[in-house]
Amino acid sequence: MSDPGLILQNITIRRDGRVLVDLSDRIDPGDVLTVMGPSGSGKSTLLAYIIGTLDAGFTASGRVILNGIDITDLPPEQRRVGILFQDELLFPHLSVGENLAFGLRPTVKGRAARRDRIETALNDIWLSGFADRDPETLSGGQKARVALMRMLLSDPKALLLDEPFSRLDTERRDMIRTLVFDQARAKGLPVLLVTHDHADAAAAGGPVHTLD
């Protein structure tokens, strides 16, 4: 890997001529960049641009470079950028295990091998035996963990967090936050966190960029 990390090069996003986002920065593997701003300030727009799902109503320029590869023009599914939203967005028609299987790369072949991998993953997030459960019957903290694991199983090269902790109560928030940042650090993933919560920024510990 030449030049590891996530580089945001002169990114400008406009809507109706108004500049919503203007950002240049780099995030090294394992580091966290926090972007703060009130709602409507374009935080989520920036993430949509990076994962490649920006609505046609916006005009954007600038490059997104991940581990030395320019991913700006790649379709979302080829970018290897994982994202967690404020809601867990577990697919309601799939079981917990099927949700994880949706994330797990097809490079893990064979039914038994995939099932084992998913059982191990559930074990890692203290949810052994939950594979056949309806995601809707899980608690908020459990859903958050499944969503995190589903994303990690897709083997992302960078991690985007769109206020993922704001729905959780204080106690769970600390636990999930620690879990997410520990996993990212262990896997050496650059993390971009958008939030309006100063506690999130403080826990992330990295540089903070403010949008207005």
Place this chain on the structure above:
Amino acid sequence: MTPPCASTSARPRLLPWAPLLTVAIMVGPVAAGVLGTLAPAFGVLPALGGTEITLDAFAMLFDWPGITRASVLSVTTGLIATTLSLLVVSLICAAWSGSAAFRVIERALSPLLSVPHAAAAFGLAFLIAPSGWIARAASPWLTGWDRPPDVLILQDPQGLSLIAGLVVKEVPFLLLMTLAALSQIRTAQARDTAMALGYAPVSGWFKTVFPRVYAQIRLPVYAVLAFSMTVIDVALILGPTTPPTLAVQILRWMNDPDLSLRFLASAAALWQLALVIGALLLWRVGEICVAWMGRRWVASGRRGGGTRTVRLVSLLAATVSAAAIVFGLFGLLVWSFAGFWSFPDALPNGFSTRTWMRHAMGLWPVIGETLIIATVATLIALLLTLACLEAEDRHGLKPGTRALWMLYVPLIVPQIAFLTGLQTLAIFTGLDGNRTAVIAVHTIFVLPYVFLSLADPFRAWDARYGSVARALGASCDGVLWRVRLPMLLRPILTAAAVGFAVSIGQFLPTLLAGAGRVQTLTTEAVALASGGDRRVISVYALTQTAVAFLPFALAVFVPAIVWRNRKGLRHV
């Protein structure tokens, strides 16, 4: 920056063409049909020797002694039926929305909607006829009748029974449209604010909510008006006969073996179209007048009252209208199993399965034909609708208000006005008289309903599920097939059920496109109307109802079974 799904594929891209194709399928035949009506109306139809533009057909039309009566009937039935339906629906919503009773009404809606017009009309006819259930129930103890009274209730010359038949079927339709509109507006807030200012609930609703709701249901109301003015099947069952309504008379001329009457029929169809346009304009003027009076009423600051009276009246109206369908169907059921049944007995002397047995053999092929046509038309409509909605997402092809009007073109332009022309065109191209032609014409009418019922749930789907799935490595098609469609299973099946019911209910399109050779449950049932054998009619009308209802039942039960362990999808 292109939208996320627009590029990257080297395959020929068909999806962006879906909206255009859909509009062409809906508007194309209507336009062609109107042209096909226009030319012969002015005497131009080379195949029948008409090569010069003349006004002869119009002269014939206005010489026909029934023309005034038939035209007036068309306008009065349309305006009265539409006004009554709208009144009942808005009173129910004003007095009851948000209450427990309202939820009961909401739940009763889908089954009532699925009852085909013809079946509802037969049911109503068997209730209110001089020898019907109502007269039997009141005889002889109240009325003293020991034989059916000699009064013209059914097919009365004023078209009152026709209006009644239309109202009982249009109330559920308008109510459904109103509910959809209500869910888009924060009505509870507006009404609560009005009530906090001292307004009675009903006046509060009419002053704050109704104007916004009406703006949303205007097109459905226009469709109801146009439909009520030109309906054929209900008019054949409940409408006056000498003269009949204009639409029915046009059909008679169309079916006449004397082909030269085609000129007359075309002129009359054009005249019918003019009447509909005139009535719509009149309605629009009425809207403006009501809006003007409404503004003054709002400005007057009167708080209103009479909540209890309105509640009572509206509930009574809704109950009577629903009961007319329910008891009507129940009456059909009794008749279909009835043995000897003399007046004024409330029930037959005995029950037997004889009528059903005797007609079972004949019914099966008709059921098969009906199902094939409805299934294919619904599948085409569903495919086009999903393609349009997906194209809207992928290619940013957002439809405007004008596109919405397009959807209503086949519903507002009277069937008789353009199907007449389509058939004239079809005869000389040899395209009519088979199942394919019937399916093609059904699709025109199924498509708008499928689109209207699927568009809102499809658009309301949380697009972030798509973003997550893409980030997890799914392609655009993967998101559609593996995430979006499964999540939308229930609304898709509901839309399919609506489309199915619409296809099954089609009378005129089946008759004209099939040239009388394609027989569905509806054409058979209506054809039996003139024979007057209540037992056979009941068998056909009930079968028609059952076939239309089945998909609604499936739309409820299939998702309930498939997603039985998926709480998150229970209310989608």
